[in-house]
């Protein structure tokens with residue numbers, strides 16, 4: 386199945402991907418970054434999945450989310466009639482649950498279900514048994530129960546013709562659903578040494594789940610009407626990527642969905658990047674969500690506590706610093722794209738832009754009315770002190786290139802942002818600090834960037850000092866307030882990005898074939914967030930019509946339930962990269978808000 390054939394359900398601690406064919410092919414329990422118990426997404430059904438669909442192979446499905454919720458509703462037209470399946474994960478009380486309710490709509494439809502639990506990323510077939518009328522499965526630290534309203538044929542699954550079958554630990558059932566029937570299936574997980582958690586009533590859980598999501602969205606202050614639906618779906622998606630117990634945020638709930646089909650640029654995004662989280666929080670703040678911003682700020686204070694020299698660009702959801710990267714060699718990868726990576730070695734990289742991202746986010750939070758205590762300001766000062774001594778260092782840049790460190794122009798621009806936001810905070814009278822020194826630093830960084838990061842002959846800022854390439858991140862220059870949109874260097878850079886990185890109207894983030902940027906082979910799709918940034922830059926430059934056209938084209942790339950991956954392959958016309966990706970969804974919110982307000986404003990003007 387294509388990446389866009391999946392929909393997301395989640396409980397703000399983990400998430401699952403449900404395929405258009407009724408199969409849940411990805412689920413990590415109990416947390417986003419735990420091992421997957423369904424990993425068919427990255428291999429085939431033998432790596433674990435849960436299918437629930439009409440037995441009729443020619444049945445057709447229509448999907449949507451119920452109102453403003455994460456309850457997925459799939460309506461099947463099949464031989465004999467019509468059925469509806471509701472898939473969701475209720476707000477977590479004791480343990481994670483996946484609930485699937487089958488509702489007969491018309492006539493009588495034959496259904497089938499096949500459950501193949503495969504703990505530890507598809508590698509462990511649990512021991513299963515019938516226990517008090519339900520299926521119980523256990524292996525090592527994991528146990529799970531399937532509470533089903535129909536008799537289950539345990540261990541003798543009929544097989545799907547796709548690799549699962551008798552004797553391979555597939556639990557299956559066939560049953561029929563008549564109009565008016567409502568059949569609830571509940572899968573529950575628990576650590577294997579603990580007793581079975583209390584049973585969840587599926588219908589009560591449905592009400593609770595709907596109430597939770599619609600209640601959350603009721604607090605949204607976003608006013609726009611033209612793009613309101615898209616913005617609400619993106620906000621819900623961003624919220625679904627937050628880890629409620631700590632306030633951390635994952636960049637995406639998946640690992641190793643490839644940036645190029647069949648390629649090797651496959652990464653694990655189930656961690657909290659300071660950059661992605663800062664961007665996300667600015668988008669949520671813009672829509673009035675202060676609680677999330679406050680929770681993340683507290684997460685940040687805990688995660689980065691200590692010496693600012695030890696600041697990492699990413700952490701796990703609980704703030705753990707070490708995220709070793711390894712390969713799940715037994716998984717073939719999405720459509721053969723291997724390796725499948727777990728963990729992310731980028732945690733040890735130096736990416737100096739992160740300081741500017743965090744300081745900008747905290748500055749925006751304060752402007753939005755978020756109360757800041759002295760601990761937050763002390764942290765900001767410590768980060769700024771560190772940056773003052775290190776902004777001249779080479780780094781790996783925001784694209785995390787796995788090659789030598791360089792003087793990335795975007796990283797230096799963000800050093801300017803850091804100094805600028807600190808100066809503005811002092812000027813606003815909120816806090817005290819050496820504003821004069823920071824002002825001088827701001828000047829110095831600006832001068833250096835304009836001297837070394839700009840190629841006058843080509844009239845463009847360059848990816849790094851002396852580089853032949855450009856970088857789509859430079860589209861942010863006017864939005865960040867580094868130069869006004871009317872500056873000819875901004876226009877020149879936007880032109881250069883379109884010329885050198887443009888693909889069918891969208892943009893790559895950079896080119897891999899110039900300057901030996903990294904040691905990896907193969908390419909990647911156009912980067913969706915950067916394509917939104919192009920729309921922002923165009924609007925700022927007074928090209929509102931072009932910006933709107935591009936934005937609406939980007940909205941058209943969302944799947945049938947409004948979701949976007951990280952990238953889009955314009956040649957194959959399909960989404961690529963991890964899915965759904967916070968970067969892409971927060972860009973929907975930011976660009977929509979800016980376009981609906983007339984034209985985007987720089988983050989300093991908001």
Ligand SMILES: OC[C@H]1O[C@H](O[C@H]2O[C@H](CO)[C@@H](O)[C@H](O)[C@H]2O)[C@H](O)[C@@H](O)[C@@H]1O
Nearest residue numbers: 636652658660661731783784785786787
């Ligand atoms: O493709 C290169 C890099 O891709 C990942 O980084 C990207 O994802 C991060 C999370 O969304 C984002 O913060 C960063 O800007 C992106 O470039 C991956 O994590 C890296 O290891 C990889 O080198």
